[in-house]
Amino acid sequence: MTVMSEPRVPARAVGTDDAVLDIRDLRMRYGATDVLAGVTFAARRGEVIALLGPNGAGKTTTIEILEGFRMRSAGDVSVLGADPARGGEQWRARLGVVLQSWRDHGRWRVRELLAHLGSYYAPYATERIPRPWDVDELVDAVGLSAHAAKRTGQLSGGQRRRLDVAIGIVGRPELLFLDEPTAGFDPEARREFHDLVHRLSDLDETTILLTTHDLDEAEKLADRILVLAGGRIVADGSADQLSRLMSTEAEVRWSRDGQRFVHSTADATGYVRELFRQYGEAVADLEVRRASLEDTYMALVHEFEAGRHDAAVHAFEAQRRGDA
């Protein structure tokens, strides 16, 4: 993704008129338990944000509050310029929602269901955004053309999921929520789905907030990654920023005379230079690997769980200020 290499503007500097999501100090309390203890983030138009976090971190609660399906305990929340707790139908028409698992409308046929659900959006078409999406084009875009006449109850898990995504975008949403969108996808379907997400964010400027457990997916899709742990955002930045934050060490692997070597170092470039100076042509299979997002994520969550939450956040803030 080209966007990744551009210098990023810190979320807090986003102008309010351009902010699709603006969440400040969002709190949610069930009984005596704080599920969300002050979540703050924002998103600009066309941005793709991945929300990561261990189970029970509050990802679903956050998304449900933003979708307007759940009341919050406290905090200022603006979604497409409105408070989701009081969003009307006009507001609803600009959102797309893909939840974790549906099995509704099992007797309906794929094309028929999309045409039906799309018809509700027609009165909400605007000059800039024609609604709904053309059904045949949409069926094709999610790769269900061969199954358009099938009953939805007869689709495989992955096909059903693609239908759910299609339903989520049938109204050409300006903001799309995707909860674990690719669970149960085979690699090809996943690749096609990623292309679709890029198309939505690049061409249609759809803002996308997705949750996933697949860190590789988060890295591929998201402009920005938020890590939610213990009801707080413990990291907020691009995959690259996150990796540099958590680990300055890189892993160098090579082989010499058929023997394999691994070495961790803070100065990978210097180490490799030295390696070649010493062994020259004998060095083969060279690989330099920076910490992956997965390593970073695990380290962040681990650090948080070990009770050094504030330290993790501060280290990250310092790192990001250094970047900007």
Add this chain to the structure above:
Amino acid sequence: MTVPVVAVRAGLTRGRIEFRNTLTSFQDIWSYLFPAVGVLVAMFFTSGAHVPGTTFSLGSSMLPSVLGMNIAFAGLMNLSQQLVVEREDGTLLRAKAIPDGMIGYLVGKVTQVSAMALLASGLVVVPGVFLVHGLALTGVGSWLTLVWVVVLGLLATMPLGAVIGSMFSTPRNMGLVMLPIMALTATSGIFYPLSQFPAWLQWVGQVFPMYWLGLGMRSALLPGALSAVEIGGSWRHLATLGVLGGWAVAGMVVAPVVLRRMARRESGSSVAARRERAMRQVVR
């Protein structure tokens, strides 16, 4: 508030498609045939019996009563069951996630349940008129009575069904509703004239819409002389209109409030939690 015409139209389409879908399911087709089979069985067991004080076959008099019961069942049971099932499978949440989706959903549900009730009734009335001796579905008057009783009956029972459906979170608890409704059927003069019951049971039966649906149907389909067997010796059209109308108005006031309260609590995690609970019960 302006009426969202598009959503209402979408709801009508929705009702039509859902109704068509029921015709492909064995279970649903059975539910259409059930009242007709019920009448046949009841007539078989009462062959030779007469409506008390007359020479009119008790079996023939049951046919209109069963029609009335069938409308009440459609409104109460069918609607509430569908609501509970569709709450569990996420259909309701889907409607919530779409602009004006709840309006479309409700219009669709009312359309579908009405169409189902009419088809099931047709399957009793049409053969009944030809095969059952003594029915008097003659003249515009009796057809008109039939129509207003059916329409008002559906209006009286469907909001009530929606309220019942909102009170249950899983279809597995719905069995609890069956029992009182069966008891209600027994005290609604469907299979035997209510006038022959003890007075206190007569009062219980007359509070609920099912008795009036049965009475209205009998008034449309039976010869006028049989009104002598009814409570008060009359078809009591005005009272029928009053009681069914009262239930309809009360239902339409209460149902939206209850439905909105129920729908507000629907979210992805509540649907998922219910699903998980259901899975555990299946595994056990």
